[in-house]
Amino acid sequence: xxxxxxxxxxxxxxxxxxxxxxxxxxxxxxxxxxxxxxxxxxxxxxxxxxxxxxxxxxxxxxxxxxxxxxxxxxxxxxxxxxxxxxxxxxxxxxxxxxxxxxxxxxxxxxxxxxxxxxxxxxxxxxxxxxxxxxxxxxxxxxxxxxxxxxxxxxxxxxxxxxxxxxxxxxxxxxxxxxxxxxxxxxxxxxxxxxxxxxxxxxxxxxxxxxxxxxxxxxxxxxxxxxxxxxxxxxxxxxxxxxxxxxxxxxxxxxxxxxxxxxxxxx
Amino acid sequence: xxxxxxxxxxxxxxxxxxxxxxxxxxxxxxxxxxxxxxxxxxxxxxxxxxxxxxxxxxxxxxxxxxxxxxxxxxxxxxxxxxxxxxxxxxxxxxxxxxxxxxxxxxxxxxxxxxxxxxxxxxxxxxxxxxxxxxxxxxxxxxxxxxxxxxxxxxxxxxxxxxxxxxxxxxxxxxxxxxxxxxxxxxxxxxxxxxxxxxxxxxxxxxxxxxxxxxxxxxxxxxxxxxxxxxxxxxxxxxxxxxxxxxxxxxxxxxxxxxxxxxxxxxxxxxxxxxxxxxxxxxxxxxxxxxxxxxxxxxxxxxxxxxxxxxxxxxxxxxxxxxxxxxxxxxxxxxxxxxxxxxxxxxxxxxxxx
Numbered sequence: 001x002x003x004x005x006x007x008x009x010x011x012x013x014x015x016x017x018x019x020x021x022x023x024x025x026x027x028x029x030x031x032x033x034x035x036x037x038x039x040x041x042x043x044x045x046x047x048x049x050x051x052x053x054x055x056x057x058x059x060x061x062x063x064x065x066x067x068x069x070x071x072x073x074x075x076x077x078x079x080x081x082x083x084x085x086x087x088x089x090x091x092x093x094x095x096x097x098x099x100x101x102x103x104x105x106x107x108x109x110x111x112x113x114x115x116x117x118x119x120x121x122x123x124x125x126x127x128x129x130x131x132x133x134x135x136x137x138x139x140x141x142x143x144x145x146x147x148x149x150x151x152x153x154x155x156x157x158x159x160x161x162x163x164x165x166x167x168x169x170x171x172x173x174x175x176x177x178x179x180x181x182x183x184x185x186x187x188x189x190x191x192x193x194x195x196x197x198x199x200x201x202x203x204x205x206x207x208x209x210x211x212x213x214x215x216x217x218x219x220x221x222x223x224x225x226x227x228x229x230x231x232x233x234x235x236x237x238x239x240x241x242x243x244x245x246x247x248x249x250x251x252x253x254x255x256x257x258x259x260x261x262x263x264x265x266x
Numbered sequence: 267x268x269x270x271x272x273x274x275x276x277x278x279x280x281x282x283x284x285x286x287x288x289x290x291x292x293x294x295x296x297x298x299x300x301x302x303x304x305x306x307x308x309x310x311x312x313x314x315x316x317x318x319x320x321x322x323x324x325x326x327x328x329x330x331x332x333x334x335x336x337x338x339x340x341x342x343x344x345x346x347x348x349x350x351x352x353x354x355x356x357x358x359x360x361x362x363x364x365x366x367x368x369x370x371x372x373x374x375x376x377x378x379x380x381x382x383x384x385x386x387x388x389x390x391x392x393x394x395x396x397x398x399x400x401x402x403x404x405x406x407x408x409x410x411x412x413x414x415x416x417x418x419x420x421x422x423x424x425x426x427x428x429x430x431x432x433x434x435x436x437x438x439x440x441x442x443x444x445x446x447x448x449x450x451x452x453x454x455x456x457x458x459x460x461x462x463x464x465x466x467x468x469x470x471x472x473x474x475x476x477x478x479x480x481x482x483x484x485x486x487x488x489x490x491x492x493x494x495x496x497x498x499x500x501x502x503x504x505x506x507x508x509x510x511x512x513x514x515x516x517x518x519x520x521x522x523x524x525x526x527x528x529x530x531x532x533x534x535x536x537x538x539x540x541x542x543x544x545x546x547x548x549x550x551x552x553x554x555x556x557x558x559x560x561x562x563x564x565x566x567x568x569x570x571x572x573x574x575x576x577x578x579x580x581x582x583x584x585x586x587x588x589x590x591x592x593x594x595x596x597x598x599x600x601x602x603x604x605x606x607x608x609x610x611x612x613x614x615x616x617x618x619x
Contacts, residue, residue, distance in 0.1 A: 001504055016502030038581050042537065045577035053573055066606075067565060073504045074562055077522045078570040080530050082500070082507075083475055086492040090476070094485045120387070120501045120511050127390060132268060133453050134392050154422060165394045168422060169453045172406030175422035180396055 001073045007060050014076050018118045023108060024081045027088040054078070133170060139163050141255045143171040146231055149252050149262060155230035160210045161187060163233050163258065177229040178202050178209075189213050201226050212238025221247045224263075232261040271448050272458040279463060282340070283307035286314075288354045289347045296544050300361050301474050305528060306548060308467060309555040312440070314339070316558030319436035323414045323428070326617050330412055332439065333446050369483050377491045381469045384494055384511060385462045393512050396420070401438060401516055405452030408442035416616050425616050430608035434601055435561045437517045456515035464514035468523040469494065471531055478534045517560035525563050526570065528552045533574045540578065546590050553594045557601045564602055568595035 001013055015021045028047075032040055053059060054075050063072055092105050130137060142163060146155065150173075158177035159167055167174050182202035186195060189211035195203050201223035207213040208220050209232055224232075224247055232249055234240050236259050241251055249261040287307025291298055298306055318339060322332050347355065366374070404419025411417050415433040418425050432438070444455045472493045476486025500507035506522035513519050532549040539545060553571060556563035575591035 014502060014504045016505075018500055018502065020496070020500060041581045042577050045580045046573065049573045049576050054569060063565065071562070074518070074521070075566055075569070076504075077506050077526050078566055080527070082493050082496050083472060083489075083527065083530065085496065086472070086489045087476075087479055089492045090480065090485050090489040094480075094482075094488055118501045119499045120507070121498055125391070126387070129390050129392065133451075134390065134457070135394075135453075165396075165399055168399060168403045168406065168420070169394070170451075172403060172410045172422065172452070176420070180399070180420055184396070 001070050004060070004064070004069050004072060006057055007055050010060070010073050011076065014073050016118055020081050020085065023085050024079075027084045030088050031084070050079075135166050135170060136162070138255050138257045139166045140170055142233055142258050142260060143167055143174065145253045145255070145260050146174060146233075147171055149260075150230070152230060156228050157231040157233060158205045158209050158224070158227070158229045159233045160235055160258070167233075177224075177227050177232075178205050182206060183210075205229070208232075208240065208243075209234040212240065214240070214243040217243065217246055224249075230263050233258055234261070235259075268450055268454055269458060271450060272454060272462075275444055275448060275455070275459050276462055276466075279459070280304070282344075283311055284358055285344055285347045285355065286310045288351045288358060289343060292351050292354065294547065296547055298544060299477070300358065300365065301470070301477060302548070303358060305467075305471060305474060305531070306551065308524075309528070309548075309551045312437070312558045313551065313555035315440055316436045316555070319414075319439050320434070323433055323436065323439070324614065326413070326416060326428075326614075328412045329408050329414050329439070329442065329446070332414070333443055336443055337447075365483070369487065373484060373487050373491070377469075377487050377494075380491055380494045381465065384497065385465050388461050388465060388511055388514050389458055391512050395513075397513075397516060397518075400432075402452045402456050404432070404438045405441045405445060405456060408439060409445045409452070414439055414442075427613035427615055430605050430613075431561060434604060435517060435557050435559070437520070437559055461515035461519070464519050464523055465510060467520075468510060468527065471524060471527045475527065475531050475534060478531065478538070518562050521556070521560035521562040521566070525552060525556045525559055525567060529556075529567060529570055533571075536574075536578065540582065540584070540587060546594075549590075550594045554597045557598060561605075564598060564605060568598040568602075571595050 001010065004010055011021065028043070032043055035043065054063075060069065060072055063069070063075065089105050089108075093102050096102065131140070133140065139162070146157065154173050154175050156175045156177045157167070161183055164176060164178065164183065168176070179202060182199060183206065186199060186203045187206055187210060189207055192200050192203060200219065204216055204219045204223045205227070207216065212235065223229075231252075232240075232244060236254060236257055240259065240261070244250075244261050248264050250264040252260045252262045254260070283304050284307055287298070287303035287305075287310065290296075290310045291303065291306065296306075315336065318335055319332050322335070400418075400420040402419075403422070404415075407417045407419050407422055408414055415428050416425060417423065418429075419432075419438075441452065441455050441460055444450075444459060445452055448455070469490055472490045473486050476489035477483065480486055480489070497507040497510055502508065506526075509516065509519040509522045514523070529549065529552045532545060532552050535542070535545040536549060549571065553567055556567040571591060571594050575587055575594075579585075579587045
């Protein structure tokens, strides 16, 4: 969760458009009304201690310094929202005989879904994968081509972003030529203004393989040399063949979407 | 064929959790309810794996040594279980089948179908994030390079130091162990074995919570069904449901959906009877095995334990509660000190670099 500023904001982002938090509070009141003396005390103390130690802005900052503020939302997992709602729901449905009470629970459940906007079940999510790896067949083909062509046990490959995210899950012997941090921070076709010197080499590779830029041959050549890149995988639409051949990379094979270039000079 | 192997591994893991649960129950003279034995065994299994694997990781020993050692330990434990607890194991199997038969009906079938649908749904999701590349990459890289956390799991490049953010938890080394054993890739083991295991364990723990709060098994089953229905509608990217239905194969998924609900279950047990040894043992074990399952548990689990224990102490005013809680959170405290030292710059250099 990026851009965390307050606990209220974390709760809001965590719950999204669902109504689970509101229903959770209703259930808390229900528990309080139905609990015995000690049960009520426990519940009150839990709420107070939870707010005192965890769910306040000071704790947010302290936890943020100890671990990572962007992962603070995981503390919200400690609140048993779904089990408590399910407990109350079960009591309402299974321990009551009246039809209207059962109907209320059903309506509440539909309300939680809010017409399906926060549901996992969408037209695109319920699908049968094309292969057992549930991966793009094009990426798998790229990995197979490099596997057959490689001269080193673990060749270094500069992948386009989509391919980079999947390639090592299919063939772990391929080593990334461009790091995760470089892709996360510098994935655009813009120039080098504001880019730290140590990142410029990787930035030049991203510009070429992921955006098809052909305006910086010298820097790219140095970057490929520095990172000892054995293969370059880029999209066919960029038509990088002539440009990369200047740097000593020749076409090995093309798939439906991508071309694989290998270092031809030693 | 690969899916059949995954299913067999899942079945074997289930048997192992039963064996570990029954045997450790016997060794520590603990009497658990039938449905608690598997949960107990699950945490003993991963806690013990951590005790074996962590020293090997810190010593930067080759991965195959861990595989051999864990296989030997598994063999010894299984032989011991057959010799010592044969009768209990038989009884566990018989009672489980009898329990299922007793509760047969539309409700049981519906809940089983719903959980099975969630397992299928998780297996078919096409989610590839940076975390996916790191975690599954770590599993595959471990098998490929015969080393543990020496290489960066995402990129495949050699690391300068052991990354304690991940290396203190041996969860992915266990997945690598399964890969080595079956010859399957990390993607398949994580997606179809570990992910499914997370969903099944989550359902099992919710059932246990249900049994603890309702005396009737049918109500507990209904509660499991409701929880899973709600999971299908809690899609926000940060919710436990997201880590159950999309990213159950990640350690974080286990933290959100197995470790934390199990700790909540242990606390429910303590609320019912804070004197019972079994309840404290379960709380300790969940805390002890929380890091082996996920580094996300580092602060969440002890914080949760302390808050729940303080609330209990304020309610019944017995000092023993705080003393026992101290022992429960001690393992996480030690891990926290190690992690803090790592973030302060005290690191273990990788020997191969």
